[in-house]
Amino acid sequence: MTTRPTRPGDPGPVAPTEAGDDRRHMRRDSRFLPMLAGPAGTAAIRRVFSVAVLVTLDVTACFAGIYAALALKLLVQDQPVDAGAIWAVEQKALPLAATTLVLVFAKNRLYSPREQRGGAARMLSSVTLATVIVLVVVLVAGWRFDTYYIFYASWFLIGAFVVALRSSYDSVTALALDALHFERRALLVGAPALVATIAESLERSESRQGVPYRVVGRHQLTAGLGREALAGPAADLREALDPAAVDEVILTGWAGEDGPVLELLDICRRRGLPVRLAPTTAELLSHSVQAVPAPGLPLFDLRPPVLGGAEFLAKRAFDLVAASVIGILVSPVLLIAALAIRLDDRGPVIHRSRRVGVDEQEFDCLKLRTMRLGAEGEQDDLEHANEADGPLFKIRDDPRVTRVGRVLRRLSIDELPQLWNVLRGEMSLVGPRPLPRRDFERLDDLHKKRYLVLPGVTGLWQVSGRSDLSFDELVRLDFYYIETWSIWLDLTIMARTIPVVLGRRGAY
Missing domain, CATH: 3.40.50.2300 (Response regulator)
Structure with a gap:
């Protein structure tokens, strides 16, 4: 038991109760409703305000998209833009379109906190789904219309407005929070x-x-x-x-x-x-958790992070098409890089690095050669200069890298031959990065679970800091990617890879 000094008018020592100090922490907020008291209440108010603003922006984007589609059609037909006629159509279409859009956005967690909302890929996929739902409802209801133009035009314009308005909102609020040191x-x-x-x-x-x-x-x-x-x-x-x-x-x-x-x-x-x-690394190994029957005790089935079945087929089809298109587009860059390597030291252009792939099977990871000949044999002498944590080996100013190699590494051009690995089925465009045998042998058993899927040319860790990340963060990002995989996520990561490479963030 503790006591406190008495003062004039003080009733004297008070013995604390089991929850006495908790009441002390809550007392200053007692004038508010209990559910709005304290940090939780403040956070709830901020969330309500944020959701209200986002819904307003989405409804505005829906209105502007339909209006712009109808106005554009009149302009193309060389007719005057009749605001009254457009508004008459809006009054009929907007309630259904806006309600469907908001409900789909809510289902896809686009009103969650900003860290969980997702980016443009999730917005556009949600707009697409909402458009399809509205089209089906209109057809079933027997609404009369002469052309499908309003659907695909509104889909495109609403998507553009949603991305623009939400991106502007995120930028403005981020600047405000930063200015307030929130x-x-x-x-x-x-x-x-x-x-x-x-x-x-x-x-x-x-x-x-x-x-x-x-x-x-x-x-x-x-x-x-x-x-x-x-x-x-x-x-x-x-x-x-x-x-x-x-x-x-x-x-x-x-x-x-x-x-x-x-x-x-x-x-x-x-x-x-x-x-x-x-979650710990072990807890991240659960790709999905499902309840299983057991007498007297709830049990959950933990599944390792594996992409299989229809998911694997969809990802493989996407890899084949995208890698073929990208390979054709970057072929001039590859030719110029190959010529520069040959002129630099007359050595071979392609370097075959033995890497560990899916199910721990080794394969030759193809790269443009960026180091002098015999560089791999010098690695043991450089172990003392390793700057990476965990099992990785990285040196910011590696003395084995050639002049041309430094340029190729900074722009990640040396990784482009791995498109051939993708076509051969040894790698995917997006996935966990394959590690050399030296690094792989230093992994613990939990970390090796990232090799239950095809390794990737790029991945979440490349667009989240690259070499600036610790190894534990790299593994967490790999497991998160496997758990939340979708074609849209692959497209998002590939799109984010371009500014990261051009900005040369975390590359060495």
């Missing part, structure tokens, strides 16, 4: 080694979308978080759970009894602090 203050709780890794990943906010994180504390989860814990790690953690200093709690790596976790959740609930779970 950030999420995170308290990390869990095993020390995992907490350190999570802290490093969170604080690399300059290469991520959304509000940056600032880690304000790191604590190990222990038993006995009750009010009777007056000293030691448990007391320190309980005191650190202050809504005035923390916006959310991130838990990771707890493998002990459930009691401490339940105590932590209860304290955070009382104080209005959201709790997030940062």
Whole structure:
């Protein structure tokens, strides 16, 4: 029991109750409704405002797209733009089109927080789905129209307006948040080694979308978080759970009894602090989780990250078509690069690097040669200069790289021959990066699970920081890609690869 000094008019010492300190943290917000008190309430208000603005932008884009399609048709037909006639059509079409668009956007999580909304690919696929749904409803309802022009014209224009308005909104709000130095203050709780890794990943906010994180504390989860814990790690953690200093709690790596976790959740609930779970590498290995029947105990089926069946066929078909088209387009660049390599040192143009692919099968990864002859035999002498963490080997100013090779590496032109690996079925355009045998042998068993799918020419780690990322971040991004794969995601990553390569971010 603790006491506090008395003052004039003070009723005297007060013995704290089990939840007394929690009431102390909540008291200043008691004038509000309980659901709107504390950080959780503030976040809820921001979310409602954000969703309202996004819905307004989407309805505006829908109105503008239909209006522009009808006006453009009149202009093409050399007729005057009759705003009254267009509005008469809008009054009939807009409610159905806007409602369908908003519902599809909501289903596809386009009203989620900015880190989860997705980019232009998800917006355009959602607009496409909404257009198809409206077309089906109109046909079933028997609406009369003379041409399908309004559907494909509106699809194109609404998509363009949605992307433009939402991109503008994201840019403006990002600038505003940056000017206000807005950030999420995170308290990390869990095993020390995992907490350190999570802290490093969170604080690399300059290469991520959304509000940056600032880690304000790191604590190990222990038993006995009750009010009777007056000293030691448990007391320190309980005191650190202050809504005035923390916006959310991130838990990771707890493998002990459930009691401490339940105590932590209860304290955070009382104080209005959201709790997030940062998965370990093992937990990321679950491609999908499905409940399975078991007597008296809920069990879940964990599936490894594998693309199979229809997904694999769709991805393979996409790879064949896209790699063929890209190969034809970049063939002049390849010819110029090959000529430069030959003129530089008269050596071979193509370098065959033994890499580990799907199911741990080795293959020759084709690259334009960027190092002097015999460079692989010199690697053992350079191990002391390795700048990469984990099993990777990277040197920013590798002395083995030729003059021409430095240019090719900076622009990733040396990777273009891997299009042939894609056509041969040894690689995919997008996927986890294949590692040399030296790096692969240093992986632990969990990390080797990234080789359950075809390796890729580019991937999420290339567009999220490339060589600036730690190895743990690379593995997490690979597992996330496998879990959320879609053709749209592949297209998005390929589109984002171009400015990353041209900007030469993280390349060496």
